[in-house]
Amino acid sequence: MSAYLHLQTIPDLFTFFEPHSTPQHPLIAVVDFSKVDKRIDEETRILTDLYCILFKDYCNNSIRYGRKVIDFKDGSLVCMAPGQVIELDAESFEEMRGWGIFFHPDLIRATTLNHKMKEYTFFSYETAEALHLSDKEKQVLQDCIVKIETELQENIDIHSQSIIVSNIELFLNYCTRFYGRQFITRKSTHGSVVGQIEQFLSDYFGRPDTSDKNLLTVKYLADQVNLSPGYLSDLLRKETGKNAQEHIHFYMIEEAKNILLSTNKSIGEIAYALGFEYPQYFNKLFKQKTGKTPVEFRNMN
Known part of the structure; x- marks a missing residue:
């Protein structure tokens, strides 16, 4: 029997992925999939109210988005806007390598990034149109993730949101550049x-x-x-x-x-x-x- 989950907030996300952990920030989280110890029920469908950016080097389990299987074997990145449904097969998260950034729309609502999000059209792409990254590109995006994680480990102050949002925007701008390269290489x-x-x-x-x-x-x-x-x-x-x-x-x-x-x-x-x-x-x-x-x-x- 299929399971259905609706993840509305970052705490909901932690309840699913890391039930024994506490979010460092109420509106954003970075998840290291190699540290997730969780068994997925058969045909688990997840509706999320969050922006989700998923990257995996490889995995044993199947993830479907828009009813299509996501092939992460080559190291690829998929971006999903709030309201999208992810479907997981019955597999373990063991031996997965990769990460996910999840953030609530409220994080960027009062910022210039909120108005710019419609320019990042890759949030509406299908999984077959995922961004396939070179090793150099992976490292560039990983550096952005490290900066976000570093900021999340600091005490929240009046500068926290602007620094985090700036790094998200930098990350997305790099994705735009890398998609431009992908369009050229697949000419x-x-x-x-x-x-x-x-x-x-x-x-x-x-x-x-x-x-x-x-x-x-x-x-x-x-x-x-x-x-x-x-x-x-x-x-x-x-x-x-x-x-x-x-x-x-x-x-x-x-x-x-x-x-x-x-x-x-x-x-x-x-x-x-x-x-x-x-x-x-x-x-x-x-x-x-x-x-x-x-x-x-x-x-x-």
């Missing part, structure tokens, strides 16, 4: 994805039968190549300079131009054919992308 694979996306969009908007179309979303597009919306957008931006939404808009507007110039369909009919529920939204997007309304574009050509 050949990513080039294939770009080709698939462009072919799909060309076919999708070039279909004669458009009566059953809904407005194309980034999630739907990402599903076509088995990637998360965030990862696909970042991949496309690195490869082409345009994110996934911009690619959708480009092909949509190009098809709109074709229809405007080759048929007598009304603007409403064209909008519905492209998936818009309301023609005024189509008008607004078309003018935003071309500088002209659909009617003005048709009349000029």
